[in-house]
Amino acid sequence: MVEFALGHAWLVPLLPAMAFAIIVFLTRPLPKLSSSISVLAMASSFVLAAAIAYGVFTNPHFIEEPLVYSLRWFGMEEFTVKVGVMLDPTSAMMLFMVSLVATLIQIYSTGYMEGDPQYSVFFSYMSLFAASMLGLVISSNLLQMFVMWELVGLCSYLLIGFYTFKISAREAAKKAFMTTRIGDFGMLLGLLFLQILFGTLDLTELAQRVPNYEQLGISIGLLTLIAILVFIGPIGKSGQFPLHVWLPDAMEGPTPVSALIHAATMVVAGVYLVGRTLFLFAEVPGAMEVVAFTGxxxxxxxxxxxxxxxxxKRILAYSTxxxxxxxxxxxxxxxxxxxxxxxxxxxxxxxxxxxxxxxxxxxxxxxxxxxxxxxxxxxxxxxxxxxxxxxxxxxxxxxxxxxxxxxxxxxxxxxxxxxxxxxxxxxxxxxxxxxxxxxxxxxxxxxxxxxxxxxxxxxxxxxxxxxxxxxxxxxxxxxxxxxxxxxxxxxxxxxxxxxxxxxxxxxxxxxxxxxxxxxxxxxxxxxxxxxxxxxxxxxxxxxxxxxxxxxxxNKYYIDELYQWFTRKVVDAGAKVLYWFDIYFVDGVVNGLAKFTRVSGQGFRYFQTGKMQTYALFFFLGLLVITVVLAFGDSTSAGIMGGVKS
Structure with a gap:
């Protein structure tokens, strides 16, 4: 069992992902069957995760040499991305913890959500949520982790706003999604820098190359910038100041969702990412100090x-x-x-x-x-x-x-x-x-x-x-x-x-x-x-x-400050840019278009396509030239004579 689990760790996230697909496409009209499939898949993942944890923690080899197996995902010239699994004590611990807590929360949900009209939908979202987090935990490269990272964000949006009839739930879901996207943008920039400068996003390869950054011509300042950009993602995901404002509002979702977000999935993803990339932060003391003081x-x-x-729940949220x-x-x-x-x-x-x-x-x-x-x-x-x-x-x-x-x-x-x-x-x-x-x-x-x-x-x-x-x-x-x-x-x-x-x-x-x-x-x-x-x-x-x-x-009025900034600065700036676009950009573009149109309307009288018109203009032109040549010299002479006299 242990050998099978170690060699098939990809089944741990796949089972709840399959439960999500089955519920969505087959068993959605059957609530009890849907919840049973979801719980069974999650419990099966926990059994596999427990076997993996046993195999890892009883083999000292895994301390220094993680088990990594992967296959080619996609690639092009001088750029190849693999999708794979990395198992070491840290990932094994996370697999065990996430799958256990998720299983218990789903069992709890069978009672808490009983009678809800969206009962099956809830369990499908919970299954996808757990699958995304488990996939993130075993990812062997940062791009694969980023894909799972975004899936975790999507699931949190769906579950925080699960009670769509509540305005507060819908607003909380949007707030969580937008706030974490701010962090994810910074993180994506950091990952792009890592790929460009080190040529890989594979965790084991980066761990070997990053300590030799000076030999690659990378300055300590640039590496510090990369580390901080990567850290912006966990600031958003793990609710660190100043991107913490979404996390207390996440309680608008059903309580099992709050438990899953705050204990085992979304918020700990940021901590896990920093831990996974600690080889990067360790090279730049400035970035480490930023992490420490932020925390x-x-x-x-x-x-x-x-x-x-x-x-x-709000007290518990701020505790998280x-x-x-x-x-x-x-x-x-x-x-x-x-x-x-x-x-x-x-x-x-x-x-x-x-x-x-x-x-x-x-x-x-x-x-x-x-x-x-x-x-x-x-x-x-x-x-x-x-x-x-x-x-x-x-x-x-x-x-x-x-x-x-x-x-x-x-x-x-x-x-x-x-x-x-x-x-x-x-x-x-x-x-x-x-x-x-x-x-x-x-x-x-x-x-x-x-x-x-x-x-x-x-x-x-x-x-x-x-x-x-x-x-x-x-x-x-x-x-x-x-x-x-x-x-x-x-x-x-x-x-x-x-x-x-x-x-x-x-x-x-x-x-x-x-x-x-x-x-x-x-x-x-x-x-x-x-x-x-x-x-x-x-x-x-x-x-x-x-x-x-x-x-x-009143939470130090941070939310009110953000609202003021949005209305007074962002919205006001948007209005200025709007008028600039309407009266300057559009004015210039439309003015050029109008000039071209009016010019065309005038020139069309000269470009009739009729030989008679062209002959008339030719004759008139010759007549003007003849008059100028015949009377031009005498006119000039008369003028000059008047001046002398």
Whole structure:
């Protein structure tokens, strides 16, 4: 089975892609059959992915030499593009994680989407979404990855705007599509530069050629520009500042879509791409600093927004933006191990919390305001306690998964600072403060929604088994999924790394600091939102610092700024160009045309095509010449004589 899976890894994305085609063309009128085909295909992909992961992680050969097989896609003189598969510990981990989370989300969706008139269509889109992400993960070259990258973007557009009857959903879908296209344009320019300068987009070939860029006559400045252009794509896809604005609005889609986007597919694609091309960024320290500061600022910026939001999915959305910033920070300081480790743990606890939020919305009939919830854990114990596990994991409480991965990011950032990098300690402080805010806003949400007094107007009920079963599985991974990366296990850094294997020694002081930060955040949330049953302290703080509160609650008015820029600058500039086109460009072109037309109308009297007319003009011409010759000299002489006299 393992040998078959390693040799047929292309089946992992192909199976859900086939499910998409079958549902669209054959089983669309049969909802239950469509969902069964989608779930079965996704589960089969997971089985193959698990076999691949087992084969890779039990064979040390894959650490240094990835398995690559490909075939010619298309080509021309001196230009050939191959489509292929690349398997190494990083891609094997991603295949396992994406297929597992996607399978659980699809099982959950059979309950959540039950009765929806577009039930079959939903599962077809979900199958294509998973297929696109899995295809991206195993791509052996950047052009193939870019094709899958765009398919992921298309699927996100279709699923965010799935509820087409809602204006907000349609607008959110367009916003996501257009915002990520901005990033993709920059990324495409970077890929074109790589192809032109290095002659290939194959990942293994680029990894060999890029370090020798000076021998190819490429300057460090040009290589820095290429790296930043490539990074613009992940800025859009992974919701980094300033292209983060689409990600919170992506919650307009069904909750399983939010879980898939925020945990295992679209947003982690950008992190994965930077990790895959880290050989490029490592050659240009300037680009690495851009990645690190973008990640650190995004993490802190999004966390300061999340502390005041009221809707449960919006809080989780800004949490995703913040956690993606953590992953980018780890890549920026050169640690593929820490970044991929947090990507791994985050997928489980974030999918868990989104699905648990969906369970709450399903029970409360889409009442999303956490201030209008309360005491839900009594009526929804499975949903509530699994959400608590997710909250412990993301806050960084040991032994839950998030503690180990977040602590690893803090450790590599501190190590980066200790090696003399100028702003390393600033990055560490930003990461540590973000950890405090994360624990605070997550447990603010948990205390408001699941504990405290019940609201008599709410009548919650626990979700059915097909929705709670995925929650329990994800809760298990959120609890123990981080143990593979503990300093004592020493497994993760040995297998997934860039450069030399990472052998992390237990940093007990940093671990203690991390726990203190998390407990402090949870404790502050407890004091403000649970112990004070009337929430008077929280309300008083909001009133006392109303300007700061409004700034955070309104997301620093970034969306409004973009709207102002669009209306006042883009639209105004478009009007200027419109009038320039109408009165100058069209004026010149139409003026020349009018001159030609009028000239033609005049000349047509001379070009009649009749011999008699031509003879008359010839005679008149001779007559004029004769008169000039006969009287010209005498006229001139008379004039000159008058002058002399």
């Amino acid at each position: 650190a600022f995004t993490a802190l910026f999004a966390a300061t927004i999340a502390i005041t939001q009221r809707e449960i 933006v913040s956690q993606l910033g953590y992953m980018m920070l780890a890549l920026g300081v050169g640690s593929l191990s820490a970044s991929m480790f947090h990507l791994w743990t985050h997928a489980f606890f974030k999918a868990l919390m989104f699905l648990a939020a969906g369970s709450v919305l399903h029970a409360l009939h889409d009442k999303a305001d956490v201030w209008k919830m309360g005491g839900l854990i009594k009526k929804m114990p499975i949903t509530g306690w699994t959400f608590v596990i997710g909250g412990l994991a993301i806050a960084g409480i040991p032994p839950f998964a998030g503690f180990w991965s977040k602590d690893e990011i803090l450790a590599v950032t501190l190590q980066y600072a200790n090696h003399g990098h100028g702003f390393g300690y600033v990055l560490f402080f930003m990461a540590a403060f973000t950890a405090f805010l994360t624990a605070f806003y997550m447990w603010r949400m948990i205390f408001l929604a699941f504990f405290g007094q019940e609201k008599p107007e709410n009548h919650p009920h626990e979700s059915p088994l097909n929705m709670t079963f995925p929650l329990m599985v994800l809760a298990g991974f959120a609890t123990v999924g981080g143990l593979v990366g503990t300093p004592w296990a020493n497994l993760w850094g040995e297998w997934i790394h860039f450069g030399q294997p990472h052998h992390g020694e237990p940093a007990y002081g940093l671990m203690l600091l991390s726990v203190v930060i998390a407990v402090a955040g949870i404790g502050l949330a407890y004091m403000l939102y649970l112990k004070d049953e009337e929430k008077q302290r929280a309300k008083q703080l909001a009133e006392k610092y109303q300007a700061i509160y409004n700034l955070s609650y």
